[in-house]
Amino acid sequence: MVTGQTAPPYQHRQDDDLWEPPSRRLARGAGELMVTLGVIALLFAAYAVYGKAWRIEAEQRLVDERLDRIWTAANAPSAPAPGLPLARLHIPKLDRRWAVVEGVTQADLRKGPGHYPKTARPGEIGNMAVAGHRIPSVFWDLDRLRTGDTIVAETRNAWFVYRVTGHREVLPSSVEVVAPTPNRPGVPPERAMLTLTTCNPKLQNWQRLAVFAELARSQAKTDGRPPELELKK
Amino acid sequence: MIYPWIWDKLPGGRLTRTVCAILLLAAAGGFLWYVLFPLADSLFGLDEVTVEPSAGQP
Numbered sequence: 001m002v003t004g005q006t007a008p009p010y011q012h013r014q015d016d017d018l019w020e021p022p023s024r025r026l027a028r029g030a031g032e033l034m035v036t037l038g039v040i041a042l043l044f045a046a047y048a049v050y051g052k053a054w055r056i057e058a059e060q061r062l063v064d065e066r067l068d069r070i071w072t073a074a075n076a077p078s079a080p081a082p083g084l085p086l087a088r089l090h091i092p093k094l095d096r097r098w099a100v101v102e103g104v105t106q107a108d109l110r111k112g113p114g115h116y117p118k119t120a121r122p123g124e125i126g127n128m129a130v131a132g133h134r135i136p137s138v139f140w141d142l143d144r145l146r147t148g149d150t151i152v153a154e155t156r157n158a159w160f161v162y163r164v165t166g167h168r169e170v171l172p173s174s175v176e177v178v179a180p181t182p183n184r185p186g187v188p189p190e191r192a193m194l195t196l197t198t199c200n201p202k203l204q205n206w207q208r209l210a211v212f213a214e215l216a217r218s219q220a221k222t223d224g225r226p227p228e229l230e231l232k233k
Numbered sequence: 234m235i236y237p238w239i240w241d242k243l244p245g246g247r248l249t250r251t252v253c254a255i256l257l258l259a260a261a262g263g264f265l266w267y268v269l270f271p272l273a274d275s276l277f278g279l280d281e282v283t284v285e286p287s288a289g290q291p
Contacts, residue, residue, distance in 0.1 A: 025234065028234055029234045029235070032234055032235055032236065040265065043262075043265060043266075043270075044270055044273060047265075047266060047270040047274075048270075048274065048279060051266060051270065052274070077258075104282075104283045106275065106280050109280070109282065116283070124253075131282045131283045132282060133280070133282055134282065139282075170284065172281065172284055172285070173283060173284065173285070173286060175284050176284055176285050177284055178284055197282060197283060197284055198282045199281060201277075201281045203279070203281055205278045205281050205282075206275075208282070208283075208284050210284070
């Protein structure tokens with residue numbers, strides 16, 4: 001019916017722009033949450049690889065300086081206390097060196113590679129076992145070591161040159177790799193061995209990588225640095 | 234949703250809000266980096282690199 005009156009023109013209101021159905025608000029909220037969690041996951045991955053490495057590097061500098069102070073002190077302790085450095089480990093092929101601390105607790109390993117308590121010390125008959133994180137500043141490239149590669153342990157008075165004899169990927173419970181005679185628990189040791197352990201594969205922890213080495217020779221520090229340190233085989 | 238809401242609650246003008254937002258981000262980042270991530274690292278067992286008899290058992 002025509003009344004002669006026309007409807008008022010539609011007025012665009014600002015509220016129309018702000019209103020959105022609940023389902024859309026829910027979707028936007030879920031989207032924000034997922035993006036936030038994604039960013040946190042990426043940051044955690046960066047922390048696991050680089051953040052931890054950066055923190056350990058900072059700790060290593062302090063431990064390395066402390067080792068020098070211990071070695072120059074007149075009354076250096078014969079056996080290091082847990083958490084204190086006892087030796088340096090050099091791997092020329094990886095262009096790496098670390099101060100090794102006594103102990104393998106998480107607190108010890110945050111300082112760098114840790115020496116398994118009650119295992120042999122550098123140059124001793126038995127198995128010197130050392131654990132380290134699989135991160136760029138520690139044992140990241142341990143899988144690149146091959147038979148014949150050099151690992152040098154440095155103590156206050158001597159250098160001990162070990163040659164890699166092999167490696168094994170084992171379960172985390174395979175304690176035989178750090179036995180006095182590696183892989184042969186209960187067998188009395190006859191040689192000076194070195195075993196390095198780390199997690200395997202990289203950034204996972206369901207296996208351990210164990211690298212074995214045997215003492216090839218030693219020399220006193222008064223005879224200078226071993227030539228193997230200059231070689232990157 | 235949450236980020237515009239936080240932005241609206243920050244005091245002052247655009248510059249003050251930007252500074253506050255940066256400070257909030259830094260605080261959140263510090264909490265993640267120094268508290269939450271180390272905790273998560275231990276929780277997920279990514280710290281474990283040793284061989285031990287009890288490994289893998291509850």
